[in-house]
């Protein structure tokens with residue numbers, strides 16, 4: 466008898482009919498003899514709807530109150546699913562994050578799980594109940610409701626699986642696994658049988674939102690067997706594995722990630738003297754703005770142009786801070802661009818193959834796509850390009866690295 470944590474995402478519980486379907490599925494597993502803990506998201510669109518409501522009161526809602534509000538979405542789905550299970554004769558009980566006691570820090574809207582009390586859940590499982598837990602939410606040491614950031618139910622699922630030492634954490638969603646890239650953008654994308662935690666972490670960090678970044682971090686840290694599956698179609702899904710050996714058959718590149726979440730800022734004509742990078746980025750970091758990619762170019766006149774990217778939500782703030790710095794340093798100007806996108810190729814195979822980056826640049830050159838910034842690590846190469854070329858770039862790279870499904874090439 467296995468202990469399985471099953472997480473169902475927003476579209477999988479998007480209507481009452483779907484919740485009934487999920488209940489059927491859980492019932493089958495339960496009848497197979499497994500102990501089941503289910504984690505559910507809010508019905509699809511509900512979290513967005515709640516955030517929109519809050520924004521009608523204030524453009525930047527008070528984080529604590531926003532958590533009180535957005536956590537309600539998941540409270541609805543746990544109750545509906547528990548009802549649907551009980552209706553089918555399956556013993557079930559639902560719990561909010563607070564009731565389980567998913568203890569988090571107090572960073573509202575992006576809290577981190579610190580500890581999970583597994584006692585209550587274990588007692589329920591022992592009594593033969595299916596336990597249905599609200600994803601995305603927890604409680605801090607002062608009893609305040611917290612949430613874990615968008616997509617956070619994945620992390621609840623994995624964290625519960627780690628705390629309960631579950632045999633597997635199954636993430637059920639609206640695609641049948643992790644693909645070489647978002648199958649909604651590239652129809653030729655292929656499902657991967659396996660991907661390493663390391664690669665999945667890069668994919669998630671670089672924009673593939675099929676799993677929340679923290680859920681992958683958690684799974685890697687606690688070695689939780691993690692699988693992504695379709696909620697309503699049979700299939701093996703994708704296993705996220707620790708073992709690189711198992712992925713040896715995979716090509717150099719496992720996948721292509723992309724995002725439109727960033728914006729670019731350039732400060733031009735700064736005197737090229739020691740400490741200038743710190744003078745530019747110090748105030749940005751003091752304003753709590755995270756910087757992603759950085760490029761610095763030195764001109765003939767001993768000045769430098771310094772470019773970096775930030776999250777689009779931080780763009781205006783960053784621009785304000787940079788204007789101030791430009792004044793202080795006597796820089797020529799500050800320019801910004803929000804119409805950029807970042808495309809990344811990811812794969813552990815890169816470690817043992819030279820020339821991967823140049824193959825990427827060649828593929829983009831063939832499509833006359835200009836590369837504005839580049840950053841590399843051991844298992845990824847990222848470029849910033851004009852946003853309007855994003856889909857073209859992803860498709861071209863998918864083909865160049867021979868990731869297209871064999872029977873769908875050139876579709």
Ligand code: ADP
Pocket residue numbers: 473474475476477506616637638639640642643644645646647648649672673674675676720
């Ligand atoms: P859920 O609501 O179940 O949590 P999400 O919308 O968060 O579902 O994640 C599933 C979506 O992730 C898919 O519909 C797909 O469009 C997107 N996605 C992005 N990149 C990938 C990828 N590499 N493989 C599979 N899906 C991906």
Ligand code: ASP
Pocket residue numbers: 474475506507512513538600601614615616617618619
């Ligand atoms: N409902 C939350 C969101 O939309 C959490 C989740 O779905 O994982 O972000």
Ligand code: MG
Pocket residue numbers: 474616619674675676677
């Ligand atoms: Mg999700």
